Amino acid sequence: MDKPPDSDRVGLSRRGVLQGGAGTLLGAAAMLWGEGGVARLRAQDSIEPTPLPATDPRYPMPPTWSRELRKLAPNVYAYTQGGAPNVRFRGISNAGMIAGDDYLLGIDATQGPIPAKAFIAAAKQATGKDFGRLVNTHHHGDHVNGNQFFTHAEILGHPYCRAEVVKAVASTPKMWSPTPGVADVAEERRLVPPSVTFKDDLTYFIGGTEVQFRFAGPAHTWGDMMAYLPQHKILFTGDVGFFWVAPLANNSYISKWVETCDKIAGWDVDVIVPGHGPIGGKKDLAAMADYFRVLGVEARKRYDAKMTPGAACAEIHLGRFDNWISPEHLLANVVRYYAEWDNTLTPDYDAAAVREATIEYNQIKAGARKTGEIVPLRRMEEMAKEAC
Numbered sequence: 001m002d003k004p005p006d007s008d009r010v011g012l013s014r015r016g017v018l019q020g021g022a023g024t025l026l027g028a029a030a031m032l033w034g035e036g037g038v039a040r041l042r043a044q045d046s047i048e049p050t051p052l053p054a055t056d057p058r059y060p061m062p063p064t065w066s067r068e069l070r071k072l073a074p075n076v077y078a079y080t081q082g083g084a085p086n087v088r089f090r091g092i093s094n095a096g097m098i099a100g101d102d103y104l105l106g107i108d109a110t111q112g113p114i115p116a117k118a119f120i121a122a123a124k125q126a127t128g129k130d131f132g133r134l135v136n137t138h139h140h141g142d143h144v145n146g147n148q149f150f151t152h153a154e155i156l157g158h159p160y161c162r163a164e165v166v167k168a169v170a171s172t173p174k175m176w177s178p179t180p181g182v183a184d185v186a187e188e189r190r191l192v193p194p195s196v197t198f199k200d201d202l203t204y205f206i207g208g209t210e211v212q213f214r215f216a217g218p219a220h221t222w223g224d225m226m227a228y229l230p231q232h233k234i235l236f237t238g239d240v241g242f243f244w245v246a247p248l249a250n251n252s253y254i255s256k257w258v259e260t261c262d263k264i265a266g267w268d269v270d271v272i273v274p275g276h277g278p279i280g281g282k283k284d285l286a287a288m289a290d291y292f293r294v295l296g297v298e299a300r301k302r303y304d305a306k307m308t309p310g311a312a313c314a315e316i317h318l319g320r321f322d323n324w325i326s327p328e329h330l331l332a333n334v335v336r337y338y339a340e341w342d343n344t345l346t347p348d349y350d351a352a353a354v355r356e357a358t359i360e361y362n363q364i365k366a367g368a369r370k371t372g373e374i375v376p377l378r379r380m381e382e383m384a385k386e387a388c
């Protein structure tokens with residue numbers, strides 16, 4: 001039931017920053033305004049902490065929710081990461097667990113030693129059992145990096161998920177480095193790919209619970225799996241669902257992702273556990289699809305006007321979605337929409353295009369003295385490595 005640590009709370013409004021609350025940032029921002037060049041903008045990598053962008057009081061703010069193992073139905077649990085308005089998104093994924101007679105079936109492994117071990121310990125405490133199976137909903141690091149801690153579990157995923165994890169093995173560091181919320185000490189790190197693959201419609205009957213794994217892709221990635229529990233009308237979407245957190249389309253086929261959300265709207269579902277954000281339901285998934293619809297309209301106007309993605313992002317407002325956590329995901333999302341419209345979309349993250357868009361966006365925001373909206377390049381580049 002931990003609340004997000006206070007150290008993550010960035011309590012400065014943009015006005016507070018401009019009144020002198022963050023000297024480091026002001027200094028850096030002044031440098032940006034003075035020069036305005038790309039080389040200077042690269043110095044933004046050292047800007048910490050970053051104030052959050054101003055929020056719009058006309059629209060609701062995200063709720064506060066806890067890191068907890070929550071029982072949703074007999075033998076069915078969600079493990080959510082905490083979050084709140086004005087707390088920086090750390091990208092650690094939610095997870096799930098279904099208890100059988102002999103073992104636990106897990107859904108996603110989270111990001112690293114701290115959340116994975118906490119999830120495993122909470123599951124053991126609640127049920128007295130260990131994990132025997134683990135399904136990765138997709139290949140992103142915050143869902144698979146904890147695989148190594150599920151030591152006695154057979155790990156399953158879509159063939160695309162396995163292929164991407166296998167590709168990432170060589171570049172994975174050999175040790176965990178201490179990272180807030182992810183790892184507290186240096187310890188051995190191994191990226192473990194799924195050893196079993198399946199393409200669609202795999203059903204477990206475990207301890208009286210029917211768990212249907214359904215292929216959802218291409219959507220958030222080309223290998224998305226969701227877990228549907230028809231008896232309880234519960235759906236674990238993996239990252240097909242982002243609730244109150246701006247969705248991140250770094251590897252996505254956005255228009256197909258929206259189609260998947262529309263399809264789910266017709267399913268018999270009451271409770272949805274998203275990959276990121278608090279537990280919700282169909283209205284939350286519909287809201288996320290609306291984020292992409294609104295963004296699609298706004299980005300398309302600017303695409304048709306031949307604006308670059310970075311310049312487009314600097315202008316775009318999304319109304320009620322501007323208050324969602326991690327608004328900087330907009331940059332990757334617009335780059336992705338542009339690729340779709342250019343017919344150049346591939347399953348891979350276009351890190352260079354997102355970097356270019358971020359630099360241009362920051363130049364425009366710095367010129368307009370909107371320091372709270374500057375996005376550290378490092379944050380966008382971390383997405384390429386530990387993508388959510």
Ligand SMILES: [Zn+2]
Pocket residue numbers: 138140220239275387388
């Ligand atoms: Zn993801």
